[in-house]
Amino acid sequence: MKHKIILLLASAFLFFGCTKEEVQKPITMVFLPNESSEAMKDARQAFMEIISEAVDRPVEIKTTTDYNIALEAIISGNADMAYIGAEGYINAHKRNPAIVPAATNSGPSGTLEDALYYSLIAVRTEDAPQYKNGNDYDLTLLKGKNISFVSTSSTSGFVIPANLLVKKFGLNNTDELIHGSSVFSKVLFAGSHQGSQVNLFRKDADAAAFAIPQTIGVYDLIEGEDYQTGASYKVAEGAVDPFGKFPGSEITVIQSIPVLNAPIVMNTKTLSPDEQHKIQEALTSEKTANNPGIFKIKGSDKQGMYPKYSEKTKLVKTTDSWYDKIRNLTK
Known part of the structure; x- marks a missing residue:
């Protein structure tokens, strides 16, 4: 009986240990070559912090020197998120429908109208x-x-x-x-x-x-x-x-x-629905809209990825159908 109890305790330890390790597995976000440069390091760091805080998991950033490497990472599931161009997204979604857009940067209106x-x-x-x-x-x-x-x-x-x-x-x-x-x-x-x-x-x-x-x-x-x-x-x-x-x-x-504008995309097979929601809400928040690592804020020494056209400029939610204008170019 004593041996059975020890075995049960050992099994429970292994189970909960694996669960904890699984929960702490990093979310991986990949960037295209343009955003992998030294000039974009503040932006990559900001994205890492925003996403990590939103889902309470570590975030690993992957930089690339080639478009196709970045696309293959998100399509294959080796990355959970990516910042890719509209055409890259369309190709990725076609090959793996689990890849969906979460957000993109707005124009001066703060909407998709001038994105x-x-x-x-x-x-x-x-x-x-x-x-x-x-x-x-x-x-x-x-x-x-x-x-x-x-x-x-x-x-x-x-x-x-x-x-x-x-x-x-x-x-x-x-x-x-x-x-x-x-x-x-x-x-x-x-x-x-x-x-x-x-x-x-x-x-x-x-x-x-x-x-x-x-x-x-x-x-x-x-x-x-x-x-x-x-x-x-x-x-x-x-x-x-x-x-x-x-x-x-x-x-x-x-x-x-x-x-x-290019989307930030998510793999809905590798991220839970709750994580997807939290990430999207965090990205499109006013806090992110005023983050100098994400937007070029006047007076900040951080580079920022996107131009801050107006006080309304922010990341906004987008959908697959919004990119039909690009899709229709190649039909």
Whole structure:
């Protein structure tokens, strides 16, 4: 009888020990290359603290150097959460329906109505005049040039600009644009937004598609309106790598295209319904809206990931159907 009691106590200890260990297993959040940079360390730390406090579990941050690595992590279940582009989300949800959007950053209104950023096609400023037809830039003048994209999984670094180019050149789909292209001499995929810009600086590409994070502090605007067609930028002195290797380099936007803001996504198979609710509520709270690690708050020395357009700007709840506008581009 004594031995049976000892065995029962040992079994109970193992059971509760395993349960405790399971509860303390970290939630893993993965970031794309653009948000894996040193410049975004404050934002990653802020997300880790917000999520950990919401669910009372440790949070592990995973950074990446390649779009596909980040997407595979969330699709396979090796990550519980991710910050990925709209096209990346659509692909992830298609392959694993358990991946759903939790929130995205709003515009000045504090709603989804103006939750936008910009996909840019840019050239070196010294070459910009050759892409003008009269007073306007003409994308068809890119014919025969070398172009750099980010990744076929990148919304603003490929899907949006490539579909626009397909229409401009009268092609049937983006495959015609990149495989045996009759449009470009060479099509490059840099793997990151930074890399696509570097291809432009190095003159490996004549034009490049990418998005500039709106709080990163890499460029000084020297002409035009921020993120709009005609804007010219100069790489700032002391910019973070890899931009710091090209101080003074100038680029000009020859096409700006509005894009739906990227979602923070959750894997509903690896997070409980209660955890999903708590995370979503924490992300969209006023406390997070005023967190200088998440939003660029005036007077703070923290970088922040998102621009704080107004007092109403915050993270807002979003849904799968909101991204149908992007989904319909590739149908």
